[in-house]
Amino acid sequence: MGVADVMMYGLVISLIAICGLLIRRLSRLDLSLSSLLAGLLASVLVPWLGVDTGIRASNIQALVFYFILPLLIFVSAWHMNTQLFRRWFWVCFVLATLGVLITMLLAASGLYFAIDHATGFPWIAAFLAAVMLAATDPVSVSAQLKQNKVSEDLQTLFEGESLLNDASVVVLFGIILTYALGQQPQHNVAVSFLTVLLGGVVVGVLLGLLAAIFALFLRDRSASVLVIIITAFGSFYVAEALLHVSGIMAVMSAAIVTRVLLREHEQALLSDLTGTFNWVDMLLNSIIFSLLGLVVTWEMLSHQWLAIIIGIVAALVARFITVYLLALLSHKTRRVITYKWAFLLSWGGLKGAIAIVLALSLPVTLDYWWTVQAMVFGAVLFSLLVQGVSFPFLLRKLFKNNCE
Amino acid sequence: MKFDLLGLQGIAMDFLVLAVLLFIFVTGVAALFAIYMYLSDITQTGNTVRRNYPVIGRFRKLFETLGEFFRQYFFAMDREEMPFNRAQREWVYKSSAGVSNYAAFGSTLSLNQPGTYIFLNSPFPVLEENARSTSSLSFGEGFVPMPYTTDKIFHISAMSYGALSRPAVRALSQGAGKAGIWVNTGEGGVSSYHLESGADVIVQIGTAKYGVRNTEGDLSDEYLQELATLEQVRMFEIKLSQGAKPGKGGILPAVKVTAEIAAIRGIPVFEDSISPNGHPELHNTDDLLEMIEHIRQVTGKPVGFKAVLGQKAWLDELFSNILKRGIHSAPDFIALDSADGGTGAAPASLMDHMGLPLSSTLPYLIDRLQHHGLRQRIRVICSGKMVNPAQVAGALCLGADCVVSARGFMFALGCIQALKCNKNTCPTGITTHNTDLQGGLVVSDKAERVARYARQVHKELEIIAHSCGVEQPRQLKPHHAQVVNQQGQAVELSSLLAGYSTRQSDQQEV
Numbered sequence: 001m002g003v004a005d006v007m008m009y010g011l012v013i014s015l016i017a018i019c020g021l022l023i024r025r026l027s028r029l030d031l032s033l034s035s036l037l038a039g040l041l042a043s044v045l046v047p048w049l050g051v052d053t054g055i056r057a058s059n060i061q062a063l064v065f066y067f068i069l070p071l072l073i074f075v076s077a078w079h080m081n082t083q084l085f086r087r088w089f090w091v092c093f094v095l096a097t098l099g100v101l102i103t104m105l106l107a108a109s110g111l112y113f114a115i116d117h118a119t120g121f122p123w124i125a126a127f128l129a130a131v132m133l134a135a136t137d138p139v140s141v142s143a144q145l146k147q148n149k150v151s152e153d154l155q156t157l158f159e160g161e162s163l164l165n166d167a168s169v170v171v172l173f174g175i176i177l178t179y180a181l182g183q184q185p186q187h188n189v190a191v192s193f194l195t196v197l198l199g200g201v202v203v204g205v206l207l208g209l210l211a212a213i214f215a216l217f218l219r220d221r222s223a224s225v226l227v228i229i230i231t232a233f234g235s236f237y238v239a240e241a242l243l244h245v246s247g248i249m250a251v252m253s254a255a256i257v258t259r260v261l262l263r264e265h266e267q268a269l270l271s272d273l274t275g276t277f278n279w280v281d282m283l284l285n286s287i288i289f290s291l292l293g294l295v296v297t298w299e300m301l302s303h304q305w306l307a308i309i310i311g312i313v314a315a316l317v318a319r320f321i322t323v324y325l326l327a328l329l330s331h332k333t334r335r336v337i338t339y340k341w342a343f344l345l346s347w348g349g350l351k352g353a354i355a356i357v358l359a360l361s362l363p364v365t366l367d368y369w370w371t372v373q374a375m376v377f378g379a380v381l382f383s384l385l386v387q388g389v390s391f392p393f394l395l396r397k398l399f400k401n402n403c404e
Numbered sequence: 405m406k407f408d409l410l411g412l413q414g415i416a417m418d419f420l421v422l423a424v425l426l427f428i429f430v431t432g433v434a435a436l437f438a439i440y441m442y443l444s445d446i447t448q449t450g451n452t453v454r455r456n457y458p459v460i461g462r463f464r465k466l467f468e469t470l471g472e473f474f475r476q477y478f479f480a481m482d483r484e485e486m487p488f489n490r491a492q493r494e495w496v497y498k499s500s501a502g503v504s505n506y507a508a509f510g511s512t513l514s515l516n517q518p519g520t521y522i523f524l525n526s527p528f529p530v531l532e533e534n535a536r537s538t539s540s541l542s543f544g545e546g547f548v549p550m551p552y553t554t555d556k557i558f559h560i561s562a563m564s565y566g567a568l569s570r571p572a573v574r575a576l577s578q579g580a581g582k583a584g585i586w587v588n589t590g591e592g593g594v595s596s597y598h599l600e601s602g603a604d605v606i607v608q609i610g611t612a613k614y615g616v617r618n619t620e621g622d623l624s625d626e627y628l629q630e631l632a633t634l635e636q637v638r639m640f641e642i643k644l645s646q647g648a649k650p651g652k653g654g655i656l657p658a659v660k661v662t663a664e665i666a667a668i669r670g671i672p673v674f675e676d677s678i679s680p681n682g683h684p685e686l687h688n689t690d691d692l693l694e695m696i697e698h699i700r701q702v703t704g705k706p707v708g709f710k711a712v713l714g715q716k717a718w719l720d721e722l723f724s725n726i727l728k729r730g731i732h733s734a735p736d737f738i739a740l741d742s743a744d745g746g747t748g749a750a751p752a753s754l755m756d757h758m759g760l761p762l763s764s765t766l767p768y769l770i771d772r773l774q775h776h777g778l779r780q781r782i783r784v785i786c787s788g789k790m791v792n793p794a795q796v797a798g799a800l801c802l803g804a805d806c807v808v809s810a811r812g813f814m815f816a817l818g819c820i821q822a823l824k825c826n827k828n829t830c831p832t833g834i835t836t837h838n839t840d841l842q843g844g845l846v847v848s849d850k851a852e853r854v855a856r857y858a859r860q861v862h863k864e865l866e867i868i869a870h871s872c873g874v875e876q877p878r879q880l881k882p883h884h885a886q887v888v889n890q891q892g893q894a895v896e897l898s899s900l901l902a903g904y905s906t907r908q909s910d911q912q913e914v
Contacts, residue, residue: 202429209436216443261440264448 009063016042016294017286030140032352032384035286039293060291065361070236070251071229072284072353073170075277076163077255088156091335095157095326096164102322103134103315104172110314111375115307124180125368131176132359132376133315135169136162137352139285140388148395154341158348166354170248171197173358180366200249203239207231207250208257215262215269224262224269225276231258288353291360292377300374307371308378315379320346340398348391350383351376476821482512487744488791488811488821495792496815499860500853516892519763521798523885526873535866536875541805543639543783544706544736551736552638552706554604554806557877558796558861559585560854561787561808562608562643562710564592566656566665566677567748567825571845572817572834573597578847579816579854580604588808589615591643591654591679593668594631601851607631608641608710609699611653612679614669622685623695625702632703639736640699642692644683644711647745647788650759653679655749659828662837689722696735708737708783712745713765714758723776734781739808740769742788746811748835749826762788762799763887767900770803791815793864800865800877801885801897816857817850 019042020035027034107130108123115121138158145155175193211231215224235254240247262270301308327342337345359376362369438459445451445458454461482491491512498505515522540555560580565573567590574597580587581603588606589598593615598605609616609623616631618624631637645651656665656677666673686692692709700707713719726734742762747755766786773779786804790796791812799807811819818832830836833845865877872884886894 206433206436209433209440213436213440213443216440216447219447261444264444264450268447268449 006063009060013287013290013294014283016290017283020286020290021282030143030388031282031285032140032289033388035289036293036381036384039290040296041293042290043294043297061361061363064291064357066233066237066240068284068288069170069357069361070232070247071280072357073166073236073248073251074232074255075281075284076166077252078259078277079163088153088160088335091157091330091337092160092164095161095323096168099161099322099326100131100134100165100168100172102325103318104130106130106318106321107133107314110318111310114310114314121368121371124176125366125372127176128173128180128362129311129372129375130314130318131169131172132355132372133311133318133351133379135165135351135354135358136349137166137354138162138348138350139352140384141348141350141391144392144395148392148399150395150399154344157337157341157345161345161349167248167252169354170358171246174246174248177363181363196244196246197249199243199245200239200247201253203243203245204235204250204253204255205257207235207238208254209261211254211258212261215258216265219269221269221272225272228258228270228273229276229280231255285353288356292356292380295360296377296381300370300377304371304374304378307375308382311375311379312382315351316346319349323349344391344395344398347387347394350388351380352384355380483514485821487746487789488815492792493815493821496812496857500816500857502853502856505860516888518888518890518892520888521794521801521885522888522894523794523797523801523868523872524883525871529873530870530875532870534875535870538862538866538876539878541783541878543708544700547732547734547781548700548706548736549704550706552604554584554586556583556585556858556862557800557806557865558858559785559806559808560587560813561810562588562590562606562641563748563810563814564590564608564614564654564656565595565597565668566590566592566660567654567835569830569833569836569842569845570597570664571842571847571850572814574600574847575817575845575850576813576854577601577603577605578851579813579858582851582855583858585858586638588641592656592665594637595668599634599636602636604638605634605636606639606641607637608643610643610679611681611683612669612677614671614677614679617670619670623699628699628702632705637705639706639708640703641737641739642683642695642699642707642709644686644692644709645741645759646710646747647712647741647743647759648747649750649754650712650714650743651681652750652754653681655679655826657749657826657828660835660837665837689718689725692722693725693729693733693735697733700736706736708735708739708785710739710741712741712743712759713769714760716765716768719769719772720776723772723778726778727776731778731781734778737783737785737805738769739785739787740765740804742786745788747825762786762802763900766799766802766804767897793861793868796861797865797868797877797880798885798887800880801882802900803882805878812861813854813857816854818845818853 016038017035020031020038023029023037024031024034029037104127108126111129112121112123112126115126142155142158145158174196208231211227214227218224218227231254232251235250236247239245239250323337323342323346324339327337327339327345330337355376359373362373366372441462442458445454445461448454451461453464476485480490482494483489495505513520538555538557540553542551542553544551545553560576563573563576568576573595577587577598578601581601584604586604586606587598589595589608591608591610591612591614594605594607607616613621613623616624616627618627628640646654649655654677658674658676661669661671661674661677663673666677669677671677683695686695696707696709740762741759742765743759744761766784769784770779773782773784783805784803785806785808786799787808787810789809789811790799790807791809796807814834815821817834819834820832822831824830825835828836828838830841833842836842862877869875869877869880872880874880874884882897885897887897887900889895889899
């Protein structure tokens, strides 16, 4: 893939993303829905115009994997250090670790037994699909929570969970994927797992430290932004491509370390970063949902409709069971998740950017990749169109009852 | 066998390589971190020292924090810490542990420090077999239906449940029960933990009247009556002022106002509990006598007041008023607090500079009582930093009837003078409601320590008395002691009063 090709892909996708913003401006839909619409329109209109963009699921994987994923995780992890969810940290942490594991196991068994086709859809495929379905990304939901001025705690819980489970889902996905590709580690599983995770952390800490040194030495706001953006890409690349350790852990720890080390200099060095991250976040979300629109095809829906329905149901059921289970457990602690909250958390646990990114990065060498991708895309679409749209009504109903 | 050896060698080599890599990594990160610290320090603008002395400037803060702890262990001399030096604390610790508190070689106390008591020994000390037990003393005998009699001298001063933790209050009251001394509830009201041991209890009525107030915050006769029906509630004490913070009411920081404490006090949970700085219904000595009379009638038990003296003319007014109303109207006791008394939380300027210390006020109070002929009617309890027998004996010589101490008994509970009483982080569990920290304070053990400490003080009071040639501590009189003055000479105790009287008359002349 030459530079000119990369340029063209980039420009085409950005153009679609801009169209998404245009639709948002005109239609009052939220960013994810309007970008999705722009992507769908493009996927219909562009072939009709007789132009081939060349964008296929197969050739945007690397782009998504090395470009979008690191930035997305870096921005998430960067915000993780804020005071925002110290109060709910442990709850979010349990939701994002134990919760993700339980959801994955439940959804995977649901998928496996519902599809019941051990050769075409083995356990490993079920796990791959399930782990992607376990990631939550309630961007639109938290916007609605803010508008409705519901308890800040609930809002924090939503955002905190999504921040943390991005990481755990990506790490789990990486592990499962190695097995799916048949690259079983030679040594002990646990040892290699730990090496990969810890190696990632070491890379991240080192690069984060270096980034802080550079930012301090350059002593310039714009330079700091540059250093930090490079750190986001660099840590992922160094870890993943050069050292073959967990890129996601590297990005996360680099973000956290840099943030902590530069805490004192936030005013002086990092004040430009907020604006940068705002547009980066917007661009990434817009691109991701545009891509979703681009690659979702009519054939996918018509061929895989059963798998998609199974995926949606399995994901929802697993989510409900997990959240209620943990809510039940939370009653033994000081931080209680009420059952009303549990309901909102379950229904509002939309699938978003991470799920799409991971599904897009599925290697096409896997026999079942299309089924898995279809399931995930289906679940994302369902959660956006049904769960996301119905959430405000639900919220109003539940909290009106509460007030009376 | 050979194979195994090779395998082992391989593992050893692996380990070596790993160790070397780890070493390189750690030193590398440390070096990078030093560079980071340097750059961070010269970039930041908030801290001058770090800006001018990057990296090493950081240690200043660290050492300053650690210094607080190191000083106490390594650098502070036995006689130089404040408020209580190590020698004073050590005496309490050893007494309460029940180990010998004899010292060797000679006194480390310099005998020319102003304010030091020097007892005057008799050439013919009282022999063990001639010693008499301490005579008992009554409060309100002949004036109240239920007077209180005690043969103990040294008691537990006012500390509220709230300022103190639950196990601390329980240990204190159990210890008091064992040693036969009283425990004062402080202004936080009577809790079940004060009562469970059966120890004598003095109920303090603070300016906010916690524990005895109705919903409007006024004194409630019903609650008073209810308390008075308990046999172990012996006396009532109206708190006018406290030595550590005269003119300021009790302060319980919000973190220490737990649900239970709020319920006992009748106040909201986790809000600062701040008593008014005076009793709203008291404006003059008449009001005070009315209130004393009222509480005495409602409860049938002795009633007195606690105050720290600053301005003193009102005492004469009070005593003249008493004589006018009749001797029965007098308070049954006056608890005189010293300016250097303790507190859980107080503004530093009041703590350091407000009110007079006991050495100025006690002789004056005794003198005024004698002048008005009320010395037998009104008992004098005094308090303020008296944790060792010598200070207690000094107060007895000056004319006190009983001495109370709060911090002495806190040392017996294991207090290490960390000065964190207002932070809810007391490392010894005495002034914190953090249950983890309270875990260190085992009630049954500490109760025993409290009792041993009280007994040891009484025992050593007797030793002092016998050396002075009297049979028991209550016979100690001003001529049994001298006090070191500013010139480092020991002078008669009566000179404390004389110095004061002349000053007073000077002022009147002006």
